[in-house]
Amino acid sequence: MPPELSNSETSLQWQDEQGVPHRLVLTDKIFLGRVCRGIEPDKCIIVRNPTVSRDHAVVRLTRDGVEITDLSKNGTWVNDVRMAPGASRQLADGDCISLGGTAIIRISHPQAAPLPSATDTWGEQTAIKPAAAFITSLVADVRGFTAFSQHAESADVYTFIKAIFARFTTIVNAHHGTVKDYIGDAVFAFWEHPDGCAGDYAVSACQAAIDQMRSVPEIHRQLIRRGLTVEPPRLGWGLTSGLITLSHFGSRSADLALVGDCVNLAFRLSSMASKTLPGPIVMCAQTASLVSARLPLVDLGNQSIRGRAGEEHLFGLQVT
Template identity: 30%
Template sequence: MASSVSGRGSSSGVRSRVRYPIGLKLILIISCVLSAALSGMIFLASFFFRQDARVRIEENNHQTAQVLGLKVGDDFRGLVSRMQFLLSLRDASYTENFFASAPEILFAVVPGKTEYLNAAKAGEWAFDRYSLERILALEAPALEKGKTIPAVINLSPHLGKPAVAVVAPYREGDFEGTLVVAIDAASAIAALQARGIGWSFVVNESGELILHPDARELSSRQDLSALPIVDRFLRSATDNGQTLYRDASGAEYLGAFRKTGFAGLGVVSVVPAALAFEAVDAIQRRNLYLMGAVLSLAMIVVWFYSRSITRPVGVLMDAAHRVEAGDFQLDIKPKTRDELGALTASFVEMGRGLGEREKIKEAFGKFVNKDIAERAMRNELSLGGERRIAAVFFSDIRGFTSISESLEPEEVVEFLNQYFTIMVSCVEKTGGVVDKFIGDAVMAVWGVPVSSGRDVAAAVDAALLMRASLADFNSRRGGPRKPVIRIGCAINAGPVLAGQIGSSKRMEYTVIGDTVNLSSRIESLTKPFGVDILVSDAVRLELAGAYVLETMPLVTVKGKSEPQHVYAVLGKAGDRAAPLSLAELRGRLGLKDFALDADSFADEEEKKYKIEGRA
């Protein structure tokens, strides 16, 4: 069985089929390992550097918010105290000196009682009494609220300049009102200016922006409550906190807040994460460049090493091609004493073994059934015949001749393939073996070559499963090109002779005997009896009442001198979906009622059976 294809003449063809050479795989594997190790080290180091940087920035943020929170709270509380003291004096000369020492104050007003206007600041800002009345009118709700609790208002949208107003309860004797003090916010904004890479801002208890280092941000009332750090400030039960968050644009920030303890104000300090971790990212990039250089050097070393492996493997590839072509006599010899040398020696032995197995393989080609062939390969079948007890099943399609005459040959083949696929599936699901196909007929056995212990019941289960599967199959059929299919099935049980039968050139594993013949004869009775499943008396005895059977008339079949009892299968005992009578069964399957005379015969040319009576 040697082939003329061998050696160098075929090596180029064999190696052209190699898509991923070993050298390439070695480079990829080692590169992946090195990449994983180095990148793991780099990213772990970057992670810890980043964590350390984050801790330091969070501490700095926390301290900044702490200091500014205390300062803002103290400044506003001090301003309210000074103004309340000023109002209690009612001394015009002191008032002038007070405004001279506090030029940032624009006005101090107790609506309905007292008004003080800093003339210098009012002149600088072109602020007059009309402007004051307009502001008081616009902020009336806040002033009313200020009678009970302090508040801070952003006046920048009204004045066009950075300014805030402090609103606090004012009481003098029986009078209860609101103290409103407006100041230039420039000095407060200066305190919030960026510190290195971060900045701070002030919000009130509603999340509204009050002070910001960029005065342009104060030109309109901004609600920052949706900002995660502000939201956390609003919901926090503690005086301070910090978090890493993203804003609406996706930019990441490290933020901290501190409650001032005055008017519900809070100071928020933030640092952009991109700037905070810029040094860490730069170190990470340098390490990645170094990793690339190491990988490049490793690839060069591995490439040269891989050639010491790929050459012997190439020889084995050529030998494998010779085996593929049928030449099992290999003349290659090991050239090394390592694993590749041992593999070469084993490969030569494998070639000899394959030569022997090729002979056995020819015998397996004679088996039609896959399960039988596999059992034979595992030495689970004895050569020759053996007596076994089995359940034998036959089925065929009613009116197959007329169906095939109405269809094209290709349609017949397609239709049979679909039908046989369903039938074979039912047999295999119940542990049976398809023995053969005889035209449109199916022969199957249970208990050969191995018995399950319930072979007869399994055969009946298969027939019932075929009934249900065929009903589903027929639900998608109808019309001249896809006719509805009706079948007849028969099951008999008893002794059979099982073995390899055939000629010296072609054999098949099958069963023969009187049990097989009677099963075939019973199957031909399904049409005149108007049923789809018939079983013999031997099957009835094995079922022991587990199935609902309907007794049919006695029949005399060819090859049997005594009349035979046969039974129609309605279904499993206790199955509510099973038909209750033959009439119901025939109605479901569209079968004709039993209507033959007692002397009728199935076939005038070959009398296979005779019906002795009626059901």
């Protein structure tokens, strides 16, 4: 340990390509990336891997503690949970950051790697890495939102949907999921299964759906306190599990793409829950197989789904 660094100082630690440990004190900001061009050597950590973006993430001290912001195309993970593209989150002592599926950086005590030279070719282009992943998807769909939007003031519509999205996002984060998108009147979140088809992640997604459902009465009371005369929000939840391809369609870091049939199915199920299907939380057979030993389910049988060939064996999640 270099003598000038104190154990009481906030810092990062990592290993370079040769396995040599480093420590870097965090006094303001530390930039993480493949190039970080123009950043002073004591303000950045260079990770020479083509899946790491040139400017991948930034860790900063804030009034509330230590915060990381994702700037990448291939993703930033904190404690094996993918951050939403472009999002920020608080870090705690001992948290581990992973860049693009590589380079583990721990919140503790490290030292900077050198900047690349002017002739370094790593800065040309980030290698986008399409990857297969097993995920559990959760889609929460607001009922009657189009009709409400047609007659309500835009400010009221904003307050209504923001209250739902904010609470639901907090719940997803609490259950270690990632919010992918807010699409119209729906919230789309997912849980990656880094160890393959594992039940714990699917159970976390189901528990998030339950907690979201249970939060709706308080959201309604919150809206009433803000002066909105609205009916209690009505929603449906769809849960699916399966293999997807995770990559990008566009040039922005926020253009994360999750492509797979199970994602499409989650949206379909959320629109059918409590409408053509009984119960507010509906899941596919794959998800049911992962959670049936730990959560009470109702067999809904084989069901036809609009726009899809054949039938799907579906299950409902019992909530008391």
